[in-house]
Amino acid sequence: MKNSPLLSKSFLVLPLLALGFFIGGCSNSQSNQPGSRSGGALSSNVAEQVYVAPGEYDEFYAFFSGGFSGQVTVHGLPSGRLFKIIPVFSVGAEKGYGFNEETKPMLMTSHGFIPWDDSHHPELSQTNGETDGRWLFINGNNTPRIARIDLSEFETVEIIEIPNSGGNHSSPFTTMNTEYVVAGTRFGVPYPQQDVAISEYADKFKATLSFIKVDPETGRMNIAFQVLLPAYDFDLAHAGKGASHGWMFFSSYNTEEKHTLLEVEASQNDKDYIAAINWKKAEEYLAQGKFHEVPARYAHNYYDTEKQLATSTIMESVKVLIPEECPGLVYFLPTPKSPHGVDVDPTGEYIVGNGKLSANLTVHSFSKMLKAIENKAFEKEVDGVPVLKYEEVVAGIVKDAGLGPLHTEFDDKGNAYTSFFISSEVVKWKVSTQEVLDRAPTYYSIGHLMIPGGDSHKPQGKYLVAMNKITKDRYLPTGPELCHSAQLYDISGDKMKLLLDFPTMGEPHYAQGISADRIIPRQKKFYKLEENKHPHFTAGEKEARVERNGNEVHVYMTSIRSHFAPDNIEGIKVGDKVYFHVTNLEQDWDVPHGFAVLGAQNAELLIMPGQTETLLWEPKAEGVYPFYCTDFCSALHQEMQGYVRVSARNANVPLKWSLGSYEEQ
Amino acid sequence: MMKHTTSMAKLLLFAAGLFLLGSCQQAQQDSSTTPTEETATSIETKGQSAVQDPDSKPNILQIAINSKDHSTLVAAVQAAGLEDVLVNAGPLTVFAPNNAAFDKLPEGTLEELTKPENKEKLAGIIKFHASPGKYTENMLKDGMRLFQASGHYVKVERKDDGIYVNGSKLLGSVPASNGIVYVIEDVWLPPEE
Structure with missing residues (x-):
């Protein structure tokens, strides 16, 4: 597959050969010399090994x-x-x-x-x-x-x-x-x-x-x-x-x-x-x-x-x-x-x-x-x-x-x-x-x-x-x-x-x-929810909520196949420091959920099952911004998304959050 | 290597390697490098249902296996070759007929369906019992339609005595790592095409 002229290859090793080092070139190689380009590396059961x-x-x-x-x-x-x-x-x-x-x-x-x-x-x-x-x-x-x-x-x-x-x-x-x-x-x-x-x-x-x-x-x-x-x-x-x-x-x-x-x-x-x-x-x-x-x-x-x-x-x-x-x-x-x-x-x-x-x-x-x-x-x-x-x-x-x-x-x-x-x-x-x-x-x-x-x-x-x-x-x-x-x-x-x-x-x-x-x-397969002592842990969807403290907003969010709770948030204002504390409620091996929100100036979260992680988001302009799960977690992964509405600094849009149009379980 | 490899596959790789890398005309080969005449076959691997994981929250298949009231369903799932589907990431909502439901079928029906030649038909019946998505009880609203993995729709009804799907009362639910299981006492047959 490689386009390497054999001549130049031999030329390359000449000085080393002159120094007395034994390197198999093509023209003078022994069949069992490891590493030679002559196919010698395969002259035994190398591939199998x-x-x-x-x-x-x-x-x-x-x-x-x-x-x-x-x-x-x-x-x-x-x-x-x-x-x-x-x-x-x-x-x-x-x-x-x-x-x-x-x-x-x-x-x-x-x-x-x-x-x-x-x-x-x-x-x-x-x-x-x-x-x-x-x-x-x-x-x-x-x-x-x-x-x-x-x-x-x-x-x-x-x-x-x-x-x-x-x-x-x-x-x-x-x-x-x-x-x-x-x-x-x-x-x-x-x-x-x-x-x-x-x-x-x-x-x-x-x-x-x-x-x-x-x-x-x-x-x-x-x-x-x-x-x-x-x-x-x-x-x-x-x-x-x-x-x-x-x-x-x-x-x-x-x-x-x-x-x-x-x-x-x-x-x-x-x-x-x-x-x-x-x-x-x-x-x-x-x-x-x-x-x-x-x-x-x-x-x-x-x-x-x-x-x-x-x-x-x-x-x-x-x-x-x-x-x-x-x-x-x-x-x-x-x-x-x-x-x-x-x-x-x-x-x-x-x-x-x-x-x-x-x-x-x-x-x-x-x-x-x-x-x-x-x-x-x-x-x-x-x-x-x-x-x-x-x-x-x-x-x-x-x-x-x-x-x-x-x-x-x-x-x-x-x-x-x-x-x-x-x-x-x-x-x-x-x-x-x-x-x-x-x-x-x-x-x-x-x-x-x-x-x-x-x-x-x-x-x-x-x-x-x-x-x-x-x-x-x-x-x-x-x-x-x-x-x-x-x-x-x-x-x-x-x-x-x-x-x-x-x-x-x-x-x-x-x-x-x-x-x-x-x-x-x-090996640990996942983190047990009952052992999660994170200060911003959310134990279940019922506890999902948004709290404001001055210009600091804490979103207590959960993720499980295939939605976030909450997935609609309103009442955020330009100048807020929004902390998304996302708990992955899964208790299943190899089911992480990601979290990314438009305009975040850091990175995503990739939350292992049972874990809580926090992303700081500081929206700079009014608008409605989507967030989504970045890890293809399930057949309905593409549906795992939500919106945050950001209003002007002096707006009086009330803080509210929800998931779906039915009552929470 | 910790497990034994398939010798056929190794030969294939080996032969391919010789072809790709053996670029030097003068290369000497000893006799052991000559590929044999055997043809290669694909590598056998097991599906996701073979994963050993006693620690995670049980998935839909494990819940069914652990329920003594669902032994017939489990046998049918195995006969239809759908074990891997029920342990997949999902999420799935499965309406799981209990053994009593299978007992209500005309005699000989199940024996007939579990014959190898009816594997596809049986699979179609089982898929008719599963909806993509995890529908918790509060999401099941009166009059809504659920799209089933078989391609058909079933209807949700909320009555005084409980929730009915496709005319069957939901007798109980078990949350699974990859969805949710509702117990029903009917086997649903998909509408004829």
Whole structure:
């Protein structure tokens, strides 16, 4: 189907072949080479492996970040089918997220209402180091925040802002029992935030690593403490597990502490640092009161599922730990060259530094690290943080693995899989020996990769998903802006096998995967009317009414197949603020009703069964305006409509409302 | 995959995939890629009545199934292949003849109607008992006509002793998630064309 001349295709891969990378072109391909355009991808039962017949379920859920869309997408694996876009940090017109009165507070920050962010790393909650299907956390990069999505509803239920941070990139990675999710700042920021010359970066700027405590029952987040460090750029993080449970590892670059042309200036040092934080030690210091309660303004937003209403609270302070005052809290592990991902293998013994400017991967040993600490094998100390001697902590290197290593995930058989951006490939290697076992090309320029449970204590293996930044000629062209892609590999055998290529939304920086059986049993089908505690809930059509309070008008409306009650409203005036509080009276799976009114300057409502949602409407001119249900709910959906009459400011049209020409039941 | 797929369908997809993507003339194929001679069939899927959902408010079919007075109606609905219609989003108003109503039919009528060759006729009779839309009692006004799913109209009468539709007294009502059910004690036969 594609009009891609084979010649140019071969030409494209020539430089890579010259570099010694094995990519099957057409003329010289082997029949089993995955990903070649020769039909080789179909030279086995590939289609069968990803085919999920109509009506059947995928084996895994995959949660992709939407990058600059600010959202999360939910796909199935192996099919790649898209099931849902969950609005998180950006308003979502589809269901009025951030537009309706209930969810507006979710997007409040110390800077006011912010309708957008850049979502990066989804992270599933864990129990005993295993994904448990309860919550999905994700970071907002630009205005530093962490969100929590409840996986019984697939809705965002909490967002907490991170103070003393700028560019919340190394976030929100979790510990083995979701004791904490973390948030390391990518950009150094003045500490405290102030008006200061940028040239004073090294003196006045700092970096913080935040530990957000997660309530084991409710999932509610609170910033437990921040660790104050030099203004390095903290990039990614991963928790210790098994023997290293109790530690969290953060990668950094720009240990040069430069503030301009980082492309050059931040690549000078041979090694940057992985910061190892002993968070159990931090808990001891907190208990001893060795923290500083520092003023900090940040928003904490929480959606109450019973009230179906979000509230935003501005917090005033945060606890800060200073390494000089807390010996044993932080150590630096020197790691070549501007490491991006820091990934801990399932046993917890190996800590992989993906030095993105290096050809080699550095693999540190946790047990060697402990020994080095015990022997005080320190190279130097920076701001009270001992720098461990590289030779004393390194377990080995993966030599000449590829170009531009970014991230590593693990299977359940002792293998690691590393993405290489520049050489566009995934390299499989054995963790214990650092020996390269296999390599597979990606199309093109892979960033993150994901194996279900692949960053946990117990990976589920089977599949690997590569997330590619560049797609160029991979799909039907869509003008200058092209989708990013995900590529699915079968990793159950010795060799990785490319199965499928599917488009993604925004920029999926990372994804998480989990077997469907861990999520399906938690699913909510609808909200029970008897549990609805919304302050503007309307229990039935008999209670449907309109109330005026000054220029505020509250419409208590219900919807059920196939009408609104009331559906005729008169007595509204120009200048009124009309709140439509619409309760969906259905108690039936998958029967939402929508609500839209002409001239509304926000969005629609999409109300799930049993839910109440509120749309603010401020009519600007006299007239009669229709409203209607936006979701094709029933055979008489097109009949599900009504009118609001708007009169002049000084009119004396009485307030009245009705449904049909018969008495109400 | 969590369930078994239809092998025929897989073969079809596989064959189609080979045709569409196998653009390279020199591509080698091993023997396992050769499509077999089998022809593909469509994928079998069940209708909406097969959805497992014990949590939602019962739909019209579930109400009928749960009523011991409507076992004959349920059997007739099944024989007519109308289960999926009665669980659809609707909304529908169904006038549901109870078992006593079916007992009033001349002997042998039901047996005759439930024969496979009379499936369409039986379906027509059942559709004559259903109106698109949810008519609660207060909406049923004297003299109004209801348009039935069979294409015919029936008349509503309000009498001293209750509401009558098509001459049958409404004996009771049960609200359903996808409409409303009225119990009647007659089986209605659509007027002859």
